[in-house]
Amino acid sequence: MADNLTKYREKRDLKKTAVPSGGASVKSSNGRRFAIQKHDSTRLHYDLRLELDGVFKSCAATKGPSLDPQDKRLAVEVEDQPLDYGDFEGTIPKELYGGGTVLLWDRGYWEPELNKSPEQALAKATSSSLLEGTGCTVFVLVRMRGNEDEKRTNCS
Numbered sequence: 001m002a003d004n005l006t007k008y009r010e011k012r013d014l015k016k017t018a019v020p021s022g023g024a025s026v027k028s029s030n031g032r033r034f035a036i037q038k039h040d041s042t043r044l045h046y047d048l049r050l051e052l053d054g055v056f057k058s059c060a061a062t063k064g065p066s067l068d069p070q071d072k073r074l075a076v077e078v079e080d081q082p083l084d085y086g087d088f089e090g091t092i093p094k095e096l097y098g099g100g101t102v103l104l105w106d107r108g109y110w111e112p113e114l115n116k117s118p119e120q121a122l123a124k125a126t127s128s129s130l131l132e133g134t135g136c137t138v139f140v141l142v143r144m145r146g147n148e149d150e151k152r153t154n155c156s
Helices: 002-011 085-089 118-123
Strands: 032-041 044-052 055-061 075-082 090-094 102-114 129-131 138-142
Touching: 002 075, 032 055, 032 129, 044 075, 044 102, 055 085, 075 085, 075 129, 085 102, 085 118, 090 129, 102 118
Parallel strands: none
Antiparallel strands: 032 044, 032 102, 044 055, 055 075, 090 102, 102 129, 129 138
């Protein structure tokens, strides 16, 4: 797990911000957790975090979640986050990476598509996962295949 958080720690000055370092013990869960955080930093966006392999796999979407099943939202994969970030709310100083206010918008549990492992569900193009939260009801995620020359992966 520690190796999964290298990029996370390199981007942050953990001595100057209240964001979790990943060192805290997080109570185990019977399900795979997810969190959606509204992050008002340089540009307002929503961070989607899905628990897998001891970290939150994370994506950022500039448009918030929608309750209309016809709406589509693009999310771009970002570095893994520690599990204790799923409860984080607060203000990151503006001069630091990710500076701005973070609010917990929803949280709950996610399940991969039937007959898929969690790893397959997040890695495969056209694979979907269900999110069941306290405020969101249900969302379906579909990974979009990017071009080979793209530096980022889409995860919406």
